[in-house]
Amino acid sequence: MNRCAEAAAVAASVPGAGVGNAGLRPPMVPRQASFFPPPVLNPFVQQTRLGAARRIQIFFLGIILLPIRALLVALVLLLAWPFAAISTACCPEKLTHPMTGWRRKITHPVLKFLGRALFFSMGFIVTVKGKIASPVEAPIFVVAPHSTFFDGIACVIAGLPSIVSRNENVQVPLIGRISRAVQPVLVSRVDPDSRKNTINEIIRRATSGGEWPQILIFPEGTCTNRSCLITFKPGAFIPGVPVQPVLLRYPNKLDTVTWTWQGYTFIQLCVLTWCQPFTKVEVEFMPVQVPNDEERSDPVLFASRVRNLMAEALGIPVTDHTYEDCRLMISAGQLTLPMEAGLVEFTKISRKLKLDWDRIRKHLDEYAAIASASKGGRIGIEEFAEYLKLPVSDVLRQLFALFDRNHDGSIDFREYVIGLAVLCNPANTEEIIQVAFKLFDVDEDGFITEEEFSTILQASLGVPDLDVSGLFREIAQGDSISYEEFKSFALKHPEYAKIFTTYLDLQTCHVFSLPKEAQAAPSVVSNKVSPESHEESPSDKKDD
Numbered sequence: 001m002n003r004c005a006e007a008a009a010v011a012a013s014v015p016g017a018g019v020g021n022a023g024l025r026p027p028m029v030p031r032q033a034s035f036f037p038p039p040v041l042n043p044f045v046q047q048t049r050l051g052a053a054r055r056i057q058i059f060f061l062g063i064i065l066l067p068i069r070a071l072l073v074a075l076v077l078l079l080a081w082p083f084a085a086i087s088t089a090c091c092p093e094k095l096t097h098p099m100t101g102w103r104r105k106i107t108h109p110v111l112k113f114l115g116r117a118l119f120f121s122m123g124f125i126v127t128v129k130g131k132i133a134s135p136v137e138a139p140i141f142v143v144a145p146h147s148t149f150f151d152g153i154a155c156v157i158a159g160l161p162s163i164v165s166r167n168e169n170v171q172v173p174l175i176g177r178i179s180r181a182v183q184p185v186l187v188s189r190v191d192p193d194s195r196k197n198t199i200n201e202i203i204r205r206a207t208s209g210g211e212w213p214q215i216l217i218f219p220e221g222t223c224t225n226r227s228c229l230i231t232f233k234p235g236a237f238i239p240g241v242p243v244q245p246v247l248l249r250y251p252n253k254l255d256t257v258t259w260t261w262q263g264y265t266f267i268q269l270c271v272l273t274w275c276q277p278f279t280k281v282e283v284e285f286m287p288v289q290v291p292n293d294e295e296r297s298d299p300v301l302f303a304s305r306v307r308n309l310m311a312e313a314l315g316i317p318v319t320d321h322t323y324e325d326c327r328l329m330i331s332a333g334q335l336t337l338p339m340e341a342g343l344v345e346f347t348k349i350s351r352k353l354k355l356d357w358d359r360i361r362k363h364l365d366e367y368a369a370i371a372s373a374s375k376g377g378r379i380g381i382e383e384f385a386e387y388l389k390l391p392v393s394d395v396l397r398q399l400f401a402l403f404d405r406n407h408d409g410s411i412d413f414r415e416y417v418i419g420l421a422v423l424c425n426p427a428n429t430e431e432i433i434q435v436a437f438k439l440f441d442v443d444e445d446g447f448i449t450e451e452e453f454s455t456i457l458q459a460s461l462g463v464p465d466l467d468v469s470g471l472f473r474e475i476a477q478g479d480s481i482s483y484e485e486f487k488s489f490a491l492k493h494p495e496y497a498k499i500f501t502t503y504l505d506l507q508t509c510h511v512f513s514l515p516k517e518a519q520a521a522p523s524v525v526s527n528k529v530s531p532e533s534h535e536e537s538p539s540d541k542k543d544d
Contacts (some may be wrong), residue, residue, distance in 0.1 A: 038319040042340040043224040045537040046263035048255050052377050062275035065123070069274040072121035080114045081174055083107045084181035093170055094186055098212045108160065111181055115156035116236055123278045124150070128157055130285030137213045138244035138288045139206040142236050144310055145226045145248060146218040148259040149266065150273070150281075154216065154246055155182070157283045161214035162205065164235075166199065183213055199238055206239040219303065222323045226250070229311045230321040232303040240296035242288045249282040261326050262339060286313060320348035324357055329365060334412070335368035337377040344414040353421040360417060367384050367413050378410040378451075388496070390457075391473040420494055433490045437483050447480035 007161050050058070087107040089100065090173075119126065139162060143154045155163060165184040168174040185201050188194045205212035216524045219232035236243060250257050256272035257279065264272065273279055289309065311318045316422035324346040332342030342364060349355060370387045371379045381400050385392045399525045403411045403419035411419070454468045475481050490496060 036320070038345055039317040040228040040319055042329075043228050043230060043319065043321055044222075044261045044329060044343075045340070046225045046255065046258040046260045048258070048264065050254075054254065058275045061277065062271070065277075066271065066274050069122055073118065076114055076118045076121055077174055077178070080111060080118075080178050082176040083110050083114070087111070087181045088177060088257075090178075093180065094098075095166075095183055098208075099183055107181065112156065112160055115160065119150075119153050121382040122202070122274060123276055124153060125278050125280050126153060126157065127280070128285075129282065130287075132158060132285050133244045133288050133490075135210040135240075136213075138242045139208075139210075139212075139214055140202075140215060140236050140239070140241060140243045141216040141246050141492055142219050142232070142243050142306060142310075143216060143246040143248060144218065144220055144229055144232075144307070145224055145316075145504070146220045147223050147248070147250075148228045148257045148269070150257050151218065153281060154248060154283055158214070158216055158285075161216040162212065163216050164202075164461070173315065185215065195422075199235060202235060204240045206241045219307075222326055223261075224321075225260050225263075226316070227259050228316050228321075229314070229318045231319075233322075234299040234303050237291070237295075237299035237302040237306070240291055240302075240520060242290045243288040243306065244288050245306055245313075247282075247286065247310060247313060249284070249314070251280050251282065252276075256461045261329060266343045284313075286310070316358075320345040322347045324350075327357075328360065331361060331364055332368070332377070335364065336372055337368055337413075341367075341371075341413050342375040344417055349414070349417060350363050353418070355417070355421060363417050363420060364413060366394055367416050371413075378412050379416065380410050384411065388493075389468070389474070433487050434483075436490070437486050440481075440486075447482055448476075448486065449480050450476075453481065 005261050036156070059521050083263045084107070087103050089103075091099065116422055141154075141158055143151065155161065162183045162185060163179075165179055165186060167186050167188045170180050170186065172179075176532040185198060185205070187198050193195065202215060202217075205215060215236075217236040218228050219236050220228075221233045224230055254276070256269060256276060259266065260271055286309070289306050291302045295305065307318055321343065328342030328344065328346065330342070344360065346357075346360070349360065350357075351495065371377050372385050379387075381392055381397065384400050384403075385396055388396070400411070401407070403415055405415050437448070438444075440452055442452045442455070450469065450472045453472050457468050472481070475485055477485060481524070
């Protein structure tokens, strides 16, 4: 019997190799509750369907209401502009001191009145609950859920506090001058230190003891469909000062305000809203939340507590989605996948699995290459096997089941990312790669021939007629595989590492299930498969 045949005999003798029963193999990876799918799968989509009767109603009401409201909105903005111009005259765009004096006292009440008139002219009926805190009591308002550009009504009701806005917004004619009147904290997209400077400015204003106006922040950072509260960004909580949560509700039978990544456009929502007889909105000011000592040193903890309180008051769940999920969703659409395929709860995944945006975006490309041919943008067992260039065997099914966390018979992108990080990448170490290479290099000449490669895979997968020539050619640059080629391929395709470690688990369980007097024999055969020098065994390396 040649060395390849001996290796095949060892692989085939392992209980569970090539059969459905996993034998004595220990449980692989426990399911972690923290990785369960979120209660709301896609908070970034809004499907408002209009029936025939509703369309007729909107048409006839729009003939009357739309032109009237458009004229009123334009009139209010034109009236507000001169007062905003007086308020900001001779002031730089980025303020170093708060606006004070007669101009502030005269223009601020007028702008607050015109702000209310603006939303009234658009048909909004506002219900205010709770008490608005003073700048000393709560220097920062945190408003959620953020679902539309109409959420600016919270700023008007709160008395025109400062907001965080992009530099480009204050350059817009008419609107830009009015935005400057509320003394915004400006963010620059071109400044690499913009985030740090913005945080420092928020801290400076929030700790001024009431000299600056209060700051209003939407901590979610992007619009959702109000079905949940996504991750709160820590910017509003870093200063460690008391904050007042503000809740927004739109209790209307027809939703014409929600502005998400999938749904109606800005113009469409304006037209639909202005064609309604009225649009109800509730603004609730919750009790001020004061951080404790631990929360002052950990703004993420403070943000999480405030978010949970707001979600409980709204009666909705929380998820760990964030703006980066929106970017992944758009990328998935560009890769011809369903847009929701890109949603992974980026905050949770990146924190727990130590993955950054670039790594997850790269995984999305890999996932799309596998799933693009399947219906629904999900990976089935056939696509999984085709990608690995392996047949559907019991070992492959076991690996597939580890990826398929919800046991629905398919792998979505979130499961794929978790599987790579939890299952495959930890198994894809230098030591495992070296052991795997030694296993395949049966004649110990430093190269793996196609015969050696085929023999081990056929035996370990339990498929005697397995054709691995396609996979072999993908790894080898010539007639054989060197260690560098083997390592390079293993690092790029960590899925194979888990297949190999599954085989090693089976082999280990087989050895330790034998009587003690028989356990020495497999180790000799094992050395033929994965040869190591006996002269450097641990027993020979004891200290003198």
